[in-house]
Amino acid sequence: MDKDFKTKISKALGDDVLRGALGRFGDAYILARAKAYEGYDFDALSENIVQVKSYAANHIDEMMDQFEKAATARGAKVYRAATATDAKKYVSDLVKKKGIKRIVKSKSMVSEEILLNDDLIADGIDVQETDLGEWIVQLAGQHPSHMVLPAIHMTKEEVATTFSGHLKRVEQPVIAELVKTARVELRKKFLEAEMGISGANIAVAETGTLMMLTNEGNGRLTNTLPPTQVFLVGMEKFVPKFEDAQHIIQALPKSATGQLITSYVTMITGPTPAYYADGTIKDKDFHIVIIDNGRRKMFNDEKFKKTFQCVRCASCLNVCPAFQLLGGHVYGHIYTGGIGTILTNFVNSERDAKNPQNLCLQCGKCTEVCPGKLDIPQMILELRNRMGEKDGIGAVPKFALDVVSNRRLFHSMLRVASLAQLPFSKGQPVIRHLPMFLSGLTEQKSLPTVAKVPFRDVIKKVKQEVKNPKGKVALYAGCLIDFVYPKIGEGIIAGLNEKGYEVVFPDGQSCCGAPATYMGDRKNARKCAVMNIEALEAEKVDYVVSGCPTCTHALIDSFKELVEDDPALLARAEELSRKSRDFSKLLFDLGGLPAGGDGVPMKITYHDSCHLKRSMGVFAEPRKILTDTAGVELIEMKESDRCCGFAGSYSIKFPEISGPILDRKMKNIEETGADFVVVDCPGCLMQIGGGLDKKNPKIKVIHTAELLLEKRKNSKKKNKK
Template sequence: MADKQFKKKIGDALGNNVLRGALGRFGDAYTTAREKAYEGYDFKAISENIERVKSYAASHLDEMLDQFEREATTRGAKVYRATTGEDAKQYILELAKSQSVKRVVKSKSMASEEILLNKTLLAEGMDVQETDLGEWIVQLAGQHPSHMVLPAIHMTKEEVADTFTNHLNRLNEPEISELVKTARVELRKKFLEADMGISGANIAVAETGTLIMMTNEGNARLTATLPPVHVYLVGIEKIVPKFEDAGHIIQALPKSATGQKITSYVSMVTGQTPAYYPDGTVKDKEFHIILMDNGRRKMYEDEKFKKTFQCIRCASCLNVCPAFQLVGGHVYGHIYTGGIGTILTNFLNSEKDAQNPQNLCLQCGKCSEVCPGKLDIPEMILEIRNRMGEKQGLPFTQKFALDVVSNRRLFHSLLRTASIAQKPFSKGQPVIRHLPMFLSGLTEKKSLPTVAKVPFRDVFKTIKQDVKKRKGTIALYAGCLIDFVYPKIGEGMIVALNEKGYEVVFPDGQSCCGAPATYMGDRKNARKCAIMNIEALEAEKVDYVVTACPTCTHALIDSFQELLQDDPALVARAEELSRKSRDFSKLLFDLGGLKIGGDGEPLKVTYHDSCHLKRKRGVSAEPRKLLSDTLGVQLIEMNESDRCCGFAGSYSIKFPELSGPIMERKLGNIEATGADAVVVDCPGCLMQISGGLDKRNPGIKVIHTAELLLEKRKKAPKKNKK
């Protein structure tokens, strides 16, 4: 659970309208720019090449490092392998002292930020100057970078002008071209006076000992060429086997980082170059390369995190993250920010520093969709969360709630009780619009649905199924929300599947899929839920297991096997369940859909893509076809249809201050379509969006695909008037 100080950081960031505006504008512009930059390129093929090259280098790491050192040394470099950040800092410090270094210029290096190198050098009385424009701005402002590629993205031109004015003691107007000109003038003399240059690198080529930098300002070239001593500080994950392998990263990095086809400068340094001294002397440059571990091997050797070596540090995961776009990088606390930053912080700094930031992840999966290194960042963050839960335990209230949820009889009896106890708050309405006292925040931005008077498991017993030409049997897995909040969704599923020739059974012993426990870091209770449902569903006896909740689908197909991997008998049953489990819309589409027919009444609808359905299951076109082809409704696509609605299970309770703005953006996109209804395939999204629209625009209906099919097809068609 996030602590109070962390919550305060979030509150301060949300209250900073300048920050929100800067991040929002960039986020909106980035998506379009990235799409345009990748036009004509096969992103999937590029990503697969990066995965191949980087995974090979990582799995042959010592061989690659030996080859790089051999080739670089042959060409005049002095290569040092630093096990820790302290080793790296000590090497640079001793080198600086031996060369009587007083003035240092640095081009952009997140590795140097990672180990707080500037602080060490400044403490020894050296003048250390950042020369990347963003890094220089941040340095003058007394801050650290808020973004791996765009260090000063959180600052406006007015703030930059004020920073320059305070530092230079002369007025600077907030004109970008003038601010850049000022920086160029001020920094040029720093290059000429410097005794040492320090750089990072984007790529290290083992085959030739070459270091490659991609920049837009030319400062990296000046840093590498003008000072008589030059040091490259490079993380060992930057290694690639061959020179031609670098091309894949050069293709992807600028497009993914800033939406450029290519950066202004691609600099390649292979070996020692001459150094020109003010007195006219020319001699070979002191050229040093530090290959730094600092926790990277530990990260790679962990089976769950080895793919982090495929990260090319483009920061596209930050650029599309709904949480990052709201609060920026400084809330994350350490040097590396966003989703990948949380993982890096956990290994390269400390688990303690990653504890609060990992909570910011919505698990929406958008980052993985755009990652050119093919990293499943949400799954890695989830693993960190679960490990922390196992090591430290959860707060009492969370643990108690999850213990209740994993106890089927107790959980269900409490839900039945809640259907009666909620009456004073619902006042006869199907929603709760106001809650008292400390619970009032839950209904500030949205209403909440009431618990159904009769749960689906009871409704099911009264349904007479009409199955013609029976083809088989399907077990319906309802999950918590369909069972106890939205039973009509279950009714719609049965009618549709009956029409396809399948009898539907409802195993009574089923309960929560365990997703709340999984996403809150309680693997023990998630495992209990997995076992309970495997035993209840008896997948061996049916043709399919169907659910209309994508989070539940993900649990049935993916999570149960992992949770039970230490028990061969249960794993076998989990695999059988996984093979037979389907999301409702996907199954119905694969079975050939339904006969065309509806009530004939015109209806304009827009469709919201659930994060789990689209990105975990790859289902997006199928429900749209069911709506337009089967019911004949007018489908109007909304902007950002697959952007998270902000529900994310317990996230909306833990971080209502973040969930709210994310939801508001979704509601705005829905309203802009002019649709009569928004259709969803996730009960959680249904709860979030309908709750928000109930407060903001109750005229727009929110409905699940299964329920809309039921509603439109059960009504008798209207007769034409003569």
């Protein structure tokens, strides 16, 4: 990651206007989208889109042949462009052949992708964007910052200033007046234009029909008024039949802007007639350019084939915590956000995607709202790992991950750290200040200290009184429970003992490899996977339990992928996957704990871990377990499942982004009036606990397992008295 990119991040974070505009839209979008989908089965609608688009992807050449035959029969000229250069040359040659000097454009991110405007303007052509947002950014000398809302990053005051500079007259920052100005200025451009260039949201193979979903009349004016029409269509826009388009038409507006339907749904099947001043009537010159430009390579890659299911709604951008802070001019190249990063890697270059891919938090919120059911975070991880294998991840991160994947060395260093930290902790359980170049790590939050006695030593002294055991559970602690929060481990043992299960702790376990995975070091991630598969010996226990959802995700999903090249290891990884559960989930599945607790009133709120809720679908279970505990009152917080900003190494790599995300979480916590925040993730505990220690130490953070341990311990003490 280069210094210039870090500078862009700092500039965006310091732009209150940008953050305000993106934040207001993000908040409004969530409500609007939910309202738009009322009465609709989002999962069923998404599944229809997946079926239609995946079929098209698997029959892409057949789709294009069928489309070309149908479109040509209706008077269109169809050209297939293998590269951006091919597409630009086709349009440029057409412009020169017909002597065109004035062009109007609408609804075409593909033209941005291939930088078509730059080439045409260099040839002396007057190229005019006519979408209001596109026109604004064109006048401002920028590229779109969002795939659906190109000028979302600009306020009405900035737009007024841009208009005033272009028109050489003062424009007031009144939205209705600015729209009126745009209408007056652009209308004459439509009438003068000799060529119209448009994009398309859908291309129907069966009929040769192009469909556009728009909220402005400029789209129709662009593809009806000029005598020469050119449509630029990416290969991913195909659907087999006319009725297949209905699923996208239903989902796209709701997911893009929270609308039930766009103002205009335009369907173009062949050229429309042109009426000339001499009274003659003849069809317009109608061209369709189908563009590959890296798409086929993307679709042929098994890890990225599902990108064909993207309908370009940009809902993934609208809910992304990082995008809401930085905008598309930082988080993106031409295409923006998480999906934009993936597209950029294939249709532009790996170099253009390298910096933006770092910004993904892996929170999974984008996957939750995607109507094409794309696992965007997983695809970004794949990019990250490929880049890491090709270019390396840097000397310092590589050294750190080499240490982490060496169990004996790593654990020895953590034991040394428990003593070395004393000058910084001053005897407290947290470190509030670090010196010099490390100071940024404690600017927004405190850090927990390494435990004096790690859990792997604590468990040797824990008495497990289980009469007639029902079975045996292996406890996988991960780094934080083992060396920072051993009390959580004690809570897990107590809960499972009460359910009749003996808990064992395999000494050979170590880091789950998530830090290596999320930093693009597949080699060290695999080393960690192998080490833990062999140590945990899932074949010998009934369950493997973890108190960290990130670790549980690794046990269930990541390990299998990392060892898939070794059949013997893969079989063991699959056994481990089948038996692995997160603590709250396992306790719930075992019937929960009998009603109990000390009955002392305790007002709590609950924060959902990203991995627990979105990767494993565990949401109601911990709430049920907590509210069954005597005295516990649960107050739901706003955005309980919004990322806290920890994201593993992300909070170290990007503390300036992690900090504002944490601030929002703390604000939501404070608004509940709760005394405790309960979490099921040690990473979230570390992040939220550190933030509250700095800014509101009255509110405490506790893991579900630890809360149950304390409440039931206190109850036993009461009963003894």
